[in-house]
Amino acid sequence: MAEIPTPALLVYVDRVHENVRRMIAMAGGTARLRPHIKTHKLPEVVRAQVAVGVTKFKCATIAEAEVAAGAGALDVVLAYQPTGPGPRRLRQLADLYPGTRFGALVDDAGPARELSGAFRGGSAVLDVYVDLDCGMHRTGIAPGPVAMELCRFVGSLEGVRFAGLHAYDGHIHDADAEVRRARCLDAFMEVREFRMELERGGVSVGVVIAGGTPTFPIHAKDSTVECSPGTCVLWDFGYGDKFLDLPFLYAAVVATRVVSKPAANRLCLDLGHKAIAAENPQPRARLMGLEDAVPVMHSEEHLVIETELAGKYRIGDVIYAIPRHVCPTVALHSEAYAVVGGRVETKWSVAARARFLTV
Numbered sequence: 092m093a094e095i096p097t098p099a100l101l102v103y104v105d106r107v108h109e110n111v112r113r114m115i116a117m118a119g120g121t122a123r124l125r126p127h128i129k130t131h132k133l134p135e136v137v138r139a140q141v142a143v144g145v146t147k148f149k150c151a152t153i154a155e156a157e158v159a160a161g162a163g164a165l166d167v168v169l170a171y172q173p174t175g176p177g178p179r180r181l182r183q184l185a186d187l188y189p190g191t192r193f194g195a196l197v198d199d200a201g202p203a204r205e206l207s208g209a210f211r212g213g214s215a216v217l218d219v220y221v222d223l224d225c226g227m228h229r230t231g232i233a234p235g236p237v238a239m240e241l242c243r244f245v246g247s248l249e250g251v252r253f254a255g256l257h258a259y260d261g262h263i264h265d266a267d268a269e270v271r272r273a274r275c276l277d278a279f280m281e282v283r284e285f286r287m288e289l290e291r292g293g294v295s296v297g298v299v300i301a302g303g304t305p306t307f308p309i310h311a312k313d314s315t316v317e318c319s320p321g322t323c324v325l326w327d328f329g330y331g332d333k334f335l336d337l338p339f340l341y342a343a344v345v346a347t348r349v350v351s352k353p354a355a356n357r358l359c360l361d362l363g364h365k366a367i368a369a370e371n372p373q374p375r376a377r378l379m380g381l382e383d384a385v386p387v388m389h390s391e392e393h394l395v396i397e398t399e400l401a402g403k404y405r406i407g408d409v410i411y412a413i414p415r416h417v418c419p420t421v422a423l424h425s426e427a428y429a430v431v432g433g434r435v436e437t438k439w440s441v442a443a444r445a446r447f448l449t450v
Contacts, residue, residue: 092409095435097348098366100424101411102133102325102439104431106342110324111140113338118311118318121145125168125300127321128155130418131343132443133427136324137162149300149319150443153180157450158443160188168194168220168300170257170319172202172230178209183450185215194218196257198232203245210250218254219245220300223285225278227262234285242294255298258282264305268336275302275309283315305334327417328377343427344411345376345420349404350393356401358384362412363392368419376412 118124121144128137129151137148137159146165150156159167173181173195185193197203197219210217221242224231232238246253260278265271279301286296301316302309310318322330325343345367351359367376373386381398388395404410414420421427427439442448 092346095428097346098361099346100427101344101346101430102427103342104429106340107136107324108139110339110342114320114323117308123317125149125317125319127319128159130321131324132421132441133439134158134162134442135439137164152446153184154445154448155443157184157448160191164191166192170196172196172198174202178205180450182209182213187450192218194220194254196220196222198222198230200241200244203248207248207250217251219251220255220257223256223258223282225258225260225282227259234281239289242289255296257300260302260306266333272309275306322418325417327414329415341413343417344413347410347412349406349408352406356397358396358401358404360394362394363390365391366423367412367414368416371415375415379411
């Protein structure tokens with residue numbers, strides 16, 4: 092660590108591979124796995140998953156979709172309704188990677204029509220999934236007659252095909268596994284009934300993409316859906332503390348250094364808002380070896396903590412911080428140091444941190 096400037100994102104490659112192995116085991120194979128890459132944003136992690144047979148991915152931005160396709164993904168769904176230049180950019184991306192199948196979500200006829208216009212007349216056909224609101228009330232359309240009309244409308248358009256449904260249950264994050272399971276099954280009852288109603292009406296539903304990490308073990312038992320966990324690839328203590336039934340390993344930390352000792356029981360670290368996600372209440376980082384630390388001040392470049400162990404640390408000492416929320420923490424770093432066998436082996440670009448790559 093002597094030559095590595097802090098704050099620095101470290102990714103433990105062996106632990107990433109183990110988390111991927113556990114994801115595959117939980118899903119009963121790779122066929123129904125569609126991991127979300129928004130957590131890590133790293134082409135190397137996509138390649139590692141492709142190498143063990145995971146070929147379908149979900150993403151939040153067109154840049155993430157480009158990273159996934161460039162890393163060998165065969166099927167990439169943009170879990171976002173494209174607006175503005177989005178449909179045109181998605182068409183450009185499909186032309187750039189003809190070996191990758193691309194998809195997107197819609198919950199309104201307008202964007203569906205724009206996607207059709209962008210893809211009409213091209214060699215690539217875009218998979219379009221109707222996004223259902225199963226209780227989160229963030230995006231999506233409620234299952235029912237209006238949603239059915241939208242599915243039929245998508246199926247009538249040129250340049251796109253109605254590929255199925257998407258339903259994200261991010262509002263379900265109960266710590267109690269049985270409560271979470273019951274709420275998940277209840278939320279998806281309408282989705283299942285809607286799917287059956289569509290198929291009775293002659294509309295084929297190819298795929299239902301369901302859930303995220305908290306409900307992953309529940310959807311994994313349902314052979315009729317694809318699962319799209321994300322956080323579990325790197326894990327964080329926010330989920331680790333809450334979901335004791337999920338057996339994933341911490342695979343990313345932020346290395347920080349003591350930059351000042353303003354009082355006998357205080358340390359100041361270079362772990363400000365620009366290095367660790369700051370949207371949650373404190374503690375936003377779990378400092379290894381300093382479990383008693385109490386954060387007293389957090390600003391753009393600094394984290395001040397109070398600890399009875401402050402006297403053991405010198406200015407310049409390295410401390411490792413496990414993020415409470417790893418996804419936005421990764422997005423704060425332009426590069427990650429890949430650790431193998433306890434040693435930093437190479438440096439990776441957090442490529443999908445950018446909003447724009449080539450299209």
